[in-house]
Amino acid sequence: MVSQADAPLVNALKECSRRQQAVFYAPGHKGGRGISSLQQTVFGQQIFQVDLPELPELDDLFAPESVILAAQTLAAEAFGAEQTWFLVNGSTGGIEAAMLALCGPGDEVIVPRNAHQSVLSGLILSGAMPVWVAPSYDPQWQLCLGVDVDTIAATLRQHPHAKAVVVVSPTYEGVCSDIAGLATLAHGYGIPVIVDAAHGPHFAFHPELPTAALEAGADVVIHSAHKVLSAFTQAALLHVQGQRCDRARLHQALRIIQSSSPNYLLLGSLDAARHQMANQGALLMERTLKLAQSARRQLQDIGLPVLDASAVGIFQQDLTRLTVDVSVLDTTGFAADVWLHERGVTAELPTLHQLTFIISLGNSMGDIDQLVHGLQHLPATEAVSKSQLMLTLPVAGTSPREAFFADAELCAVEDAIGRLSADTVCLYPPGIPNLMPGEVITAGIVEMLRLAQTVGAHVSGLVDPTLQKFRVLRVDD
Ligand SMILES: Cc1ncc(COP(=O)(O)O)c(C=O)c1O
Numbered sequence: 001m002v003s004q005a006d007a008p009l010v011n012a013l014k015e016c017s018r019r020q021q022a023v024f025y026a027p028g029h030k031g032g033r034g035i036s037s038l039q040q041t042v043f044g045q046q047i048f049q050v051d052l053p054e055l056p057e058l059d060d061l062f063a064p065e066s067v068i069l070a071a072q073t074l075a076a077e078a079f080g081a082e083q084t085w086f087l088v089n090g091s092t093g094g095i096e097a098a099m100l101a102l103c104g105p106g107d108e109v110i111v112p113r114n115a116h117q118s119v120l121s122g123l124i125l126s127g128a129m130p131v132w133v134a135p136s137y138d139p140q141w142q143l144c145l146g147v148d149v150d151t152i153a154a155t156l157r158q159h160p161h162a163k164a165v166v167v168v169s170p171t172y173e174g175v176c177s178d179i180a181g182l183a184t185l186a187h188g189y190g191i192p193v194i195v196d197a198a199h200g201p202h203f204a205f206h207p208e209l210p211t212a213a214l215e216a217g218a219d220v221v222i223h224s225a226h227k228v229l230s231a232f233t234q235a236a237l238l239h240v241q242g243q244r245c246d247r248a249r250l251h252q253a254l255r256i257i258q259s260s261s262p263n264y265l266l267l268g269s270l271d272a273a274r275h276q277m278a279n280q281g282a283l284l285m286e287r288t289l290k291l292a293q294s295a296r297r298q299l300q301d302i303g304l305p306v307l308d309a310s311a312v313g314i315f316q317q318d319l320t321r322l323t324v325d326v327s328v329l330d331t332t333g334f335a336a337d338v339w340l341h342e343r344g345v346t347a348e349l350p351t352l353h354q355l356t357f358i359i360s361l362g363n364s365m366g367d368i369d370q371l372v373h374g375l376q377h378l379p380a381t382e383a384v385s386k387s388q389l390m391l392t393l394p395v396a397g398t399s400p401r402e403a404f405f406a407d408a409e410l411c412a413v414e415d416a417i418g419r420l421s422a423d424t425v426c427l428y429p430p431g432i433p434n435l436m437p438g439e440v441i442t443a444g445i446v447e448m449l450r451l452a453q454t455v456g457a458h459v460s461g462l463v464d465p466t467l468q469k470f471r472v473l474r475v476d477d
Contacts, residue, residue, distance in 0.1 A: 013052065201223035230269070
């Protein structure tokens with residue numbers, strides 16, 4: 001019987017890496033023997049020794065029966081799921097696969113407008129039609145606060161045949177929705193709740209963190225283990241419980257979405273991250289919460305507003321996320337981000353008025369001191385009124401999938417207004433689409449993108465970065 005003290009996949013990798021063999025399989029570096037001195041300097045030799053393929057001892061991600069199965073079973077137990085899949089293409093792949101598993105062409109799916117672009121990709125892949133809902137919004141903080149149960153209840157009354165409800169919880173800023181309320185509601189209609197909990201894999205490990213989505217009754221939950229745990233970038237987890245998601249179809253979808261050569265560094269790092277959290281998670285989270293609390297207190301002491309659930313009416317908040325309003329210093333989040341980065345303090349997410357910092361098990365009190373010191377000395381640059389960078393509910397002209405496959409043409413911005421976009425355009429980060437294929441390009445959206453660029457936001461998905469031209473759907477003569 002394996003226990004949480006074991007790390008079956010990590011151990012198998014260790015064993016295999018020690019074996020002396022004449023190697024005639026991929027990858028071509030053959031356990032690091034073929035690497036260059038440049039690779040040696042940057043990556044070190046050792047990492048290549050565990051960059052192994054699907055050897056008989058290392059199981060098969062797409063038909064697991066030994067060490068991967070054991071590692072995934074331990075992860076399911078640790079995170080509170082019935083079944084867990086390791087993902088090598090981030091939460092992005094997990095979200096896409098979940099949508100492919102649960103929705104088909106023409107099906108309606110309830111999606112909040114603050115959904116990540118992977119949800120849109122899931123819509124394109126599956127052919128499902130989004131029923132957009134607006135998350136509640138705080139005008140002072142200019143932030144999406146999560147999805148209200150009442151909003152989803154009203155939407156479900158209008159769309160009782162929807163196939164699933166998608167929720168982003170927590171958001172980038174650590175704002176959580178009432179997943180238990182949403183799950184009870186959706187289950188009353190016989191449909192599952194998919195929770196994009198990319199930013200919340202740590203919740204199950206400390207009572208002062210928000211309720212984990214699985215504990216609250218979500219059917220499918222996706223975690224980016226790389227965002228706040230110690231797994232390698234791109235390593236993520238997909239968890240399922242109950243019978244509302246067809247697991248065979250989900251398994252198929254994961255096969256379609258992911259590489260046929262899954263990276264064992266990522267898979268092994270998921271086993272190791274689970275091992276770390278299962279054995280030391282409570283302690284590590286206690287320490288992380290203390291660091292965040294110290295930063296929060298010091299920033300408030302110097303007069304910087306920090307997002308606070310009790311003041312804003314957030315259902316639950318991940319207190320290890322620190323969202324700081326820098327507009328009180330007459331600067332923008334983007335300008336502050338550049339200034340701080342040049343001084344060795346780098347935030348996760350700049351927005352027009354704020355900076356969001358991730359505090360995780362990898363941070364120290366020294367980091368917090370630097371953060372507070374940096375913010376304390378932030379210079380004023382320009383005052384930007386609390387304004388226009390809001391999410392708006394789109395006017396959809398056609399389904400994301402039809403729009404994706406339709407003929408498109410390049411068009412001057414004046415002529416593009418009122419026509420349907422062929423592209424996904426979003427501020428990145430956070431990667432929440434402002435314009436999706438099939439949605440009407442409005443003057444308001446163009447103005448918002450211009451403003452975002454002016455103040456230093458990175459706008460991704462534009463064919464013409466100067467915003468003079470847009471790709472639009474061709475109209476039949
Ligand atoms: C809310 C949200 N969901 C999903 C993703 C995708 O996660 P990954 O980078 O693991 O693919 C992100 C990435 O930033 C995100 O912010």
